Structure formats: structure tokens, C-alpha cells
Amino acid sequence: MIRLRMSRLYPIGALLVFILVCVHVNNQTNKNVDISLNNYSENLAEEEAAYQRVFMEWPKCEQNMSAANISGFSSLPAHIQQFIYYRHCRHFPVLLDIPDKCGGSEKSSNVFLLLVIKSSPGNFDRREVLRKTWARERQHNGLWVRRIFISGTAGSGVERVRLNELLKAEQKEHRDILQWDFHESFFNLTLKQILFFEWMKHRCPNVHFLLNGDDDVFANTDGMVEYLTDLPGNNGSSHLYTGYVFENAAPFRSNRSKYYIPKQITAELYPPYCGGGGYLLSGHTAMKAGLLPTVHTGVKTLGLTIKKQKMDEHEPCYIKGLLLVHRFLPAQMYLMWKKINDPHLRCGCSFKINQF
Numbered sequence: 001m002i003r004l005r006m007s008r009l010y011p012i013g014a015l016l017v018f019i020l021v022c023v024h025v026n027n028q029t030n031k032n033v034d035i036s037l038n039n040y041s042e043n044l045a046e047e048e049a050a051y052q053r054v055f056m057e058w059p060k061c062e063q064n065m066s067a068a069n070i071s072g073f074s075s076l077p078a079h080i081q082q083f084i085y086y087r088h089c090r091h092f093p094v095l096l097d098i099p100d101k102c103g104g105s106e107k108s109s110n111v112f113l114l115l116v117i118k119s120s121p122g123n124f125d126r127r128e129v130l131r132k133t134w135a136r137e138r139q140h141n142g143l144w145v146r147r148i149f150i151s152g153t154a155g156s157g158v159e160r161v162r163l164n165e166l167l168k169a170e171q172k173e174h175r176d177i178l179q180w181d182f183h184e185s186f187f188n189l190t191l192k193q194i195l196f197f198e199w200m201k202h203r204c205p206n207v208h209f210l211l212n213g214d215d216d217v218f219a220n221t222d223g224m225v226e227y228l229t230d231l232p233g234n235n236g237s238s239h240l241y242t243g244y245v246f247e248n249a250a251p252f253r254s255n256r257s258k259y260y261i262p263k264q265i266t267a268e269l270y271p272p273y274c275g276g277g278g279y280l281l282s283g284h285t286a287m288k289a290g291l292l293p294t295v296h297t298g299v300k301t302l303g304l305t306i307k308k309q310k311m312d313e314h315e316p317c318y319i320k321g322l323l324l325v326h327r328f329l330p331a332q333m334y335l336m337w338k339k340i341n342d343p344h345l346r347c348g349c350s351f352k353i354n355q356f
């Protein structure tokens with residue numbers, strides 16, 4: 001169903017494992033917060049005040065100096081050291097918010113598919129093309145598709161200020177950016193994802209399904225709506241975590257790789273996970289179940305039967321039979337979306353979905 005490049009995906013598994021760990025720790029730290037994020041009282045003003053306390057005013061998270069005591073710390077690459085110093089940080093102030101994205105927490109069940117797209121502040125071109133193509137907010141077969149870009153901050157000094165201004169200007173026009181005050185980096189992608197779940201609990205808890213993806217994938221979102229509508233017995237209220245599944249994946253141990261994960265971070269194989277380039281979740285799984293695929297029994301994963309002969313990745317009929325393809329440049333994205341939506345396009349090929 002979802003076709004992604006292996007080399008790119010292994011490391012994302014590493015990140016997902018961090019998510020699992022993070023969600024676990026997050027549950028513990030939340031006990032100290034004096035409001036229940038799950039309680040949507042009728043008193044909206046009170047709710048909003050509580051939201052402001054929790055989301056807008058987090059104190060700055062301090063570096064954990066004793067983290068440097070772990071063995072071999074000084075020989076680790078600088079970005080890994082950064083990760084270890086700050087891995088305990090779970091909350092960051094919201095810089096840009098979209099409180100009414102789903103029409104309020106109660107009405108959020110009117111959103112069928114929420115597109116949650118990880119995008120760094122500098123990726124202006126990618127956001128612009130997505131707004132015009134697969135991430136356009138619309139109804140498909142009468143079901144609402146909504147879009148959110150999730151972002152941190154990038155650069156420093158003047159560059160950082162300029163990029164924040166860019167996001168602010170885009171927000172004014174499109175109302176589709178959720179930004180937190182943390183530094184964008186590959187190792188902070190998981191942080192971004194869990195901050196999103198925390199936000200969603202409050203703002204959009206009842207959406208039926210989510211696509212979590214990167215801003216350089218081609219997502220056949222019409223196809224996704226159709227696929228999700230046809231799921232037997234699942235309108236988003238049962239488990240669903242689907243994508244390109246990796247099993248028995250091991251951490252990268254070469255310290256020259258961008259994806260290097262030292263033993264100090266994890267010594268184990270990863271549990272089965274879906275590649276982070278794009279995966280679908282039900283609202284239920286996102287909100288209530290945690291993300292550990294091994295612990296819940298109801299998880300369905302998907303595979304795609306791809307025809308044996310080599311297919312052209314830029315052939316519209318081929319793409320139309322898939323739900324997600326990795327690595328598209330903005331111009332390719334634009335053209336492909338036009339082609340697969342061309343009413344004159346006739347496709348003889350059909351693809352089978354295997355559930356296992």
C-alpha cells in the first residue's frame with residue numbers, strides 16, 4: 001500500500017521508538033499537572049485558561065548536566081550529545097496555534113481525515129504546493145479533510161526571526177500552522193509528533209483518522225478517504241496504525257551515518273513500526289491507545305502487492321493505485337496531482353490490498 005525507500009526508513013523507526021518511550025514518560029509527568037487534559041468541561045473560558053497555562057507558559061526546559069555522566073559520552077557526535085542533554089524535555093510553549101482547526105473539541109468528529117504534516121520553517125515551497133494538491137482542505141465524498149503543518153523553530157539570530165515571521169504570515173493567510181518553541185532537528189522529530197498528540201487531545205480529540213507524514217511525500221488523500229471509509233467496523237473508534245511496516249529492524253551503529261543511534265540510547269532491536277514518512281492512525285489509536293504496536297492486538301497493518309515488472313514511479317495510474325510515495329519535488333507533486341485528477345485518465349491496472 002505504501003511504498004517507501006528502506007534506507008530512509010530504518011532510522012525513522014528509531015524515532016518511533018523514542019515516541020514510544022516518550023509517550024510512556026509523558027503519562028507520568030502529566031500527573032503533576034493540575035488539570036485533566038481529558039476533561040472537556042462546558043466552561044470554555046475555564047478550559048481556555050487551563051489550555052493557556054499548560055501549553056503557552058511552559059518554563060524553559062533546562063539541560064540535564066548529569067546526562068554527560070553516561071559512559072562514552074565525550075566520544076558521541078555533538079547532535080547525539082544534544083539529544084541526551086535535552087531528552088527529558090517534553091513540553092514547549094506553543095508559538096502558533098489554530099484553536100478552531102477542527103471546529104472545537106466537541107465538533108472535531110466532523111473531521112474525517114486530519115493531515116498532520118511535519119514541515120520545517122524553511123520549507124515554504126513544499127507547503128505552498130501541498131496546499132494546492134493533496135493537502136487541500138476539502139470534502140471528499142462528503143467527508144472533511146483538514147490540514148495542519150507542524151513545526152518547531154529553525155536557525156538562530158536574524159535567520160530564526162525571519163523564519164518565524166514567514167510562518168506567521170502564512171498562518172495569517174492559511175490558518176494551518178502549529179508551531180512550538182523548540183529547535184527543529186532530525187532527532188527532535190519525535191518530540192514534534194508527541195507535542196502534536198498532546199495538542200490534539202485538547203483541540204481535535206474526536207477526529208476519525210489522521211495521516212502523519214512528511215512534506216515531501218505524495219499522498220493519495222482521496223484514495224485514503226476511500227480506503228478508510230471502506231474499513232469494516234472501524235469509523236476511527238477502533239485501533240488502526242497502518243503504513244509501511246518494519247520488523248526486526250536494528251539501530252544504525254555506524255557513527256558516520258546521519259541515522260546513527262549509539263548503544264547508550266538503545267541496545268535493542270526495535271519493535272515493529274510503520275515508517276515515519278507517512279502512516280495512518282485512527283483517532284482512537286492516536287488518543288487512547290499509546291503507540292506501541294506490540295501491545296495492542298487490534299492493530300491492522302497493510303502491505304501492497306506490487307506487480308513484478310518494474311513500474312514507472314511517475315506514471316499516474318501507478319501512483320493512483322498507491323496511497324503514499326516518498327520524495328517528490330514540489331513541481332512533480334503539482335503535476336502528478338493534476339494527472340491523477342484528470343477526468344480523462346483511464347487506468348486499467350488495479351492493486352490489491354493485503355491485510356495481515
Ligand SMILES: *[C@@H]1O[C@H](CO)[C@@H](O)[C@H](O)[C@H]1NC(C)=O
Nearest residue numbers: 035036038039040041042043
Ligand atoms: C470534568 O469537569 C466537570 C465539570 O467541570 C467536573 O464535574 C468533573 O468532575 C470533571 N471530571 C474529571 C474526570 O475531572
Ligand SMILES: *[C@@H]1O[C@H](CO)[C@@H](O)[C@H](O)[C@H]1NC(C)=O
Nearest residue numbers: 064065066067068069070071
Ligand atoms: C554526574 O554529573 C554531575 C553534574 O555534572 C556531577 O556533579 C556528579 O558528580 C556526576 N556523578 C557521577 C556519578 O559521576
Ligand SMILES: *[C@@H]1O[C@H](CO)[C@@H](O)[C@H](O)[C@H]1NC(C)=O
Nearest residue numbers: 064065066067068069070088
Ligand atoms: C539526568 O541524567 C541522569 C543520568 O543519565 C539521569 O539519571 C537523570 O534521571 C536525568 N534527569 C532528568 C530530569 O531526566
Ligand SMILES: *[C@@H]1O[C@H](CO)[C@@H](O)[C@H](O)[C@H]1NC(C)=O
Nearest residue numbers: 075076077078254255256257
Ligand atoms: C566514530 O567512532 C570512532 C571510534 O570510536 C571515533 O574515533 C570517531 O571520532 C567517531 N566519529 C565521530 C564523527 O563521532
Ligand SMILES: *[C@@H]1O[C@H](CO)[C@@H](O)[C@H](O)[C@H]1NC(C)=O
Nearest residue numbers: 082083086182183185187188
Ligand atoms: C531539541 O530541541 C530542544 C529545544 O529547543 C533543544 O534544546 C535540543 O538541543 C534539540 N535537540 C536536538 C537533538 O537537536
Ligand SMILES: *[C@@H]1O[C@H](CO)[C@@H](O)[C@H](O)[C@H]1NC(C)=O
Nearest residue numbers: 109208233234235236237238
Ligand atoms: C463509530 O462506531 C462505533 C461502534 O460501532 C459507534 O458506537 C459510534 O457511534 C460510531 N461513531 C460515529 C461518529 O459514527
